[in-house]
Amino acid sequence: MSDKVYRASTTAPVNIAVVKYWGKRDAKLNLPTNSSLSVTLSQADLRTLTTASCSASFPASEGDSLLLNGEPSDISGARTQACLRELRTRRAALEAADSSLPKLSTYPLRLVSENNFPTAAGLASSAAGFAALVRAIANLYELPASPSELSLIARQGSGSACRSLFGGYVAWRMGDKADGTDSMADQVAEASHWPDMRALVLVVSAAKKGVSSSSGMQQTVATSGLFRERIATVVPENMAIMEKAIAEKDFEKFAEVTMRDSNSFHATCADTYPPIFYMNDVSRAAIRAVETINEKAGRTVAAYTFDAGPNAVIYYQEKDTEAVVGTFYHVLQGADVGGWKSAEIKGLKPTISLDENVAGLLKTGVSRVIMTGVGEGPVKTDEYLIAEDGTPAKR
Numbered sequence: 001m002s003d004k005v006y007r008a009s010t011t012a013p014v015n016i017a018v019v020k021y022w023g024k025r026d027a028k029l030n031l032p033t034n035s036s037l038s039v040t041l042s043q044a045d046l047r048t049l050t051t052a053s054c055s056a057s058f059p060a061s062e063g064d065s066l067l068l069n070g071e072p073s074d075i076s077g078a079r080t081q082a083c084l085r086e087l088r089t090r091r092a093a094l095e096a097a098d099s100s101l102p103k104l105s106t107y108p109l110r111l112v113s114e115n116n117f118p119t120a121a122g123l124a125s126s127a128a129g130f131a132a133l134v135r136a137i138a139n140l141y142e143l144p145a146s147p148s149e150l151s152l153i154a155r156q157g158s159g160s161a162c163r164s165l166f167g168g169y170v171a172w173r174m175g176d177k178a179d180g181t182d183s184m185a186d187q188v189a190e191a192s193h194w195p196d197m198r199a200l201v202l203v204v205s206a207a208k209k210g211v212s213s214s215s216g217m218q219q220t221v222a223t224s225g226l227f228r229e230r231i232a233t234v235v236p237e238n239m240a241i242m243e244k245a246i247a248e249k250d251f252e253k254f255a256e257v258t259m260r261d262s263n264s265f266h267a268t269c270a271d272t273y274p275p276i277f278y279m280n281d282v283s284r285a286a287i288r289a290v291e292t293i294n295e296k297a298g299r300t301v302a303a304y305t306f307d308a309g310p311n312a313v314i315y316y317q318e319k320d321t322e323a324v325v326g327t328f329y330h331v332l333q334g335a336d337v338g339g340w341k342s343a344e345i346k347g348l349k350p351t352i353s354l355d356e357n358v359a360g361l362l363k364t365g366v367s368r369v370i371m372t373g374v375g376e377g378p379v380k381t382d383e384y385l386i387a388e389d390g391t392p393a394k395r
Contacts, residue, residue, distance in 0.1 A: 003057035005390040006104060008139035012132035012378040014046040014117070014124040015039065015163045015170060016199065016313045018258040018305060019238045020265040023221045023231065027214075029180040030079070030159050033221065034235040037171045037188065037242050038163045039315070041199055042375030046117050048125070050132035051385040051393075052140040054107035058390060064109040067385075067392060068129075075111075082156040083134055084109065091141035104141055111136070112385035112392055117370070123201070123311060124164075130157035131164035135378040147377065151185035167191045167376035169246045171239070191374045194249050196318035200325055201370035202362070203339075204282045204310040213308045216269065216276050223273040234264050251317055255303030258315060259290075262305040269308075278308050282365030285358045286312035289327065296352045297323045318373075325371070327352045331359045332366055339369040 015038040023033035064084060066073045075081070091105040113132060117123055134154040138145055151162035155172075162184060163170040168191040175182035220227050238261050245253035269276040283306055290304045301320040305313050316324040321344065329340060330350030354362075387393045 002102075003055060004102075005053055005055040005057070005386075005388055006102070006107075006140060007051060007053045007384055007386055007388075008136050009049065009051040009381045009384050010132055010136045010139060010378050011043050011047045011049050011381055012128045012135055012164050013040045013043045013167070013375055014128045015160065016041060016124060016305065016307065017160065017163075018254070018303075018315070019235060019242055019261050020307070021159055021172060022265055022268065022308075023217050023227065024159075025174075026178075026180065027218065028078070029183075030156050031180045031183050032159055032172065032174045034231045035172060035174045035239050036160070036163070036235075037169070037239060038160070039169055039197060039199070039374055040164065040167045040191065040377060042372045043379065044375070045370055045372035046123070046128070048113060048115050048128040048132040049381070049383060049385065050111060050113040050129075050136040052133070052136035053110045053386045053390060054104050054140065055390055056103075056107055058108040058110060060108060062108060064111070066111040066113065066133075068113050069115060073113075079157045080133075083130065083153050084137070086153045086156070087134065087137045087141060087143070090143050090145065094141070094143070109137065110386060110390060114385060123203070123309075124160060124307065126158040127160040127164045130154045130161035131378060133157065134161070135165065139380060148184050148186055152181065152183070155180075155183060155185075165377055168193065168374060171243070188243055189246050191376055194246065195374065197374040198316050198318055198321070199370075199372050199374075200314045200316070200328060201372065202282075202286055202312040202314070202328070202366045203368040203370065204280065204286075204312065204365055205367070211276050211278075211308075216272070216278075216308060219274075219276065220268055220272045224268045224271040226271040227268040230264055230268050234261075238264075252300045255300045255315065258303040258305050266306060278310060279306055280310045280365075282361050283310045283312060285361035285365070286314070288358045289331075289354050289362065290314060292354055292358070293323055293327050293352055322348050323352060326350050327354065328362070328369070331362050332369065335363045335366070337366055337369055339371065341371045344371060 017038040019037040021036035155162035326348035
């Protein structure tokens with residue numbers, strides 16, 4: 001028996017939707033009630049690094065394992081198991097077709113994963129996490145699958161993870177087949193198509209969410225009347241307008257749809273019975289700040305969006321850094337807020353002043369900022385979190 005340890009490492013990005021996914025038509029297969037569209041953010045600022053390894057020498061009795069940010073993580077859940085099962089099945093098919101291949105599909109998997117940002121705080125950590133897990137194991141197993149095919153697998157782990165298998169601007173097509181074989185992601189435009197898209201993330205709370213996305217979605221689907229209108233009319237229209245806006249690099253239209261769709265999503269959460277509130281007073285202050293910036297700039301230069309959490313993600317174009325970042329930096333520079341990039345904020349003048357109440361709420365409520373932009377999909381790397389002997393690498 002060979003004691004060789006097989007390894008593969010990949011990084012995967014976070015994506016933030018501008019047309020939101022909310023609601024499942026099939027919870028087991030993670031099939032959505034509507035299509036969605038997102039911007040993949042740069043891995044220089046937000047990424048998950050995952051190493052997948054397997055070996056005949058790993059004790060079968062220990063089974064598969066995952067170490068996440070240094071702590072053992074439970075992978076016995078149905079979603080993770082669905083991903084592992086599908087990847088193993090594909091590897092086993094290759095082994096059946098070529099008897100010379102090592103039987104990797106039969107070996108226990110050891111997975112080690114690290115995020116460089118807070119986990120489960122509404123920063124799409126599960127999207128990056130499942131995308132990295134699926135891509136790393138696919139690389140380990142040398143599967144000839146395309147990113148779209150792998151997105152079918154990642155989707156079963158975390159819906160929005162399917163979009164993190166691509167860079168740039170990405171759509172998740174809801175599909176209409178009952179088995180989910182047409183519910184997958186595709187790239188609407190590469191990052192290089194509209195490279196000056198930027199995002200400023202205001203981290204309002206790095207704590208875990210009060211209502212998890214999964215249980216929140218089920219409540220909304222079951223009880224919200226607004227939700228039915230959202231999936232029948234609002235989202236299909238937003239998807240069409242958004243794809244055109246991206247193709248034409250029309251920021252004003254991109255911004256309007258981004259903000260309207262975020263508002264629509266949170267309205268359905270409020271219309272859920274009992275209501276779900278992911279946003280708080282600091283979130284609403286961020287909205288007022290964006291409205292003030294756009295009004296004083298005389299055009300739409302910034303767009304807010306909120307996922308299932310209080311953090312604001314503010315999209316803008318590089319040419320409008322002064323109006324957008326300059327305004328927030330001026331308000332937050334005195335507070336103990338980390339994450340500013342000194343090279344990018346150097347010399348920014350505060351040309352726009354915010355209402356005192358708005359500024360006060362932001363000052364006390366924002367704990368960190370993340371300055372980032374549009375970026376690429378998963379990247380294979382030689383940085384391993386598992387040593388050649390199969391133990392977690394010392395770092």
